[in-house]
Amino acid sequence: MYGWRLMTELPSHDRGPGPRYRRKTADERREALLQAALDCIVSLGVEKSSIRAIAERAGVSVGLINHHYGTKEALVAAAYRHVADDLLAQIEQRVADVQGDARQKLSAFIEASFSPVNLNGELFRVWLAFWTMQSTSPEIAAVHKERYGAYRAVLEGMIADLQSCDGVGQLDPRLAAIGLSGLLDGLWLEWCLEPATFTPAEGIRLAETWVDTVALRRDVS
Amino acid sequence: MYGWRLMTELPSHDRGPGPRYRRKTADERREALLQAALDCIVSLGVEKSSIRAIAERAGVSVGLINHHYGTKEALVAAAYRHVADDLLAQIEQRVADVQGDARQKLSAFIEASFSPVNLNGELFRVWLAFWTMQSTSPEIAAVHKERYGAYRAVLEGMIADLQSCDGVGQLDPRLAAIGLSGLLDGLWLEWCLEPATFTPAEGIRLAETWVDTVALRRDVS
DNA sequence: CCTCTTGTTGAACAAACGTTCAACAGTGAG
């Protein structure tokens, strides 16, 4: 369809005697491109993360991204799934590392939510990007629905465990989980938008108070 | 700087005998452009709201936007301030319309937060756009800080009133306001991303429970 | 009527975007 012209000059960069590039398997390259895309979104923001910027970060040429992912949207969707999986897995790991009762595990979940890994303006920008694309990209929307459901299911299970041990609270596990995840997300959002508003310790205290007085029925005074 | 060529053909649209356009004062035009920008962001999303789309919606030509606002960023910042002002003013109006004690006024605030005006996927897209721009645009960031501070100040005042009447709660007014605004925003966020998760009535119940058991010390069972 | 101010126009522009694809080249198999 397009015309083809001979290159009129040699590439300006150094042409050593060795290979000009190293080939990778399709899977390896896909993984590397995904990491480069995340790096770009994190450091440059979404709208500046062009195909060219991602390709440069990955040390490859522009054409390779469409070759391996077809479209940019598919690459971003894959990145979303990757980050969301990582985040949830990391929180679950922290919870699993705690040997204690259901209440202590929930505390670990809350503490992990307010760890510097999550309270991170760059991670926030990544999430904003995904949320924005969700309204126009069915693929992104599907990933969101799947990952967010998993997140809340974990929380609901922990609250159900808690109430079966320490007595029922003012709300059933489903609604309590929705409330807690809303509180955690809302505080995370506000902290990322304006970190001076409150400290992570205050955020933890707010979430702990919610669990004690709403999911359970205990007065922490 | 740029060359200038004569128009090679007349405009294709109808040229009536009357004026081709009507002049407005600078203030009137600025207002009209701002409304057109909001309409576009709401209906098309941010990334599709180009200068040309906004100009077409406003029924003017592309150059007029830069003439009145200088840059697109300034226009968006003005739109942000306008929407945020409107939203807060509307909630405060609802609160003022309620004759009752501090607790009933807080209920009006919560109810207004979950009204269809706010639980609106289009409004959510507008907010996402503003949040995204905040990290790159100092002007947008300043507007956010100013408006969000006002929002939380209103909430903190209401909670302080409540506690001075009905007794102190588990949290001081500042932290209680941060928690409640986090909960409201988080639930709003999650509802906009996936409306099937919970109903507005459940959201109201969650927020009311927070007020009764955390800001106050009342068990709603 | 003419004049001046100023809101308005819209083609041109430079830069950036995602995508395409013919050509190139590394790598392992025969």
Add this chain to the structure above:
DNA sequence: CTCACTGTTGAACGTTTGTTCAACAAGAGG
């Protein structure tokens, strides 16, 4: 070595973006 496969390249493309500015014209004041 040769061959075929395929990962990789990068210029060109078509489109869209925000911005510019010489030219135009509406409307008020004389």
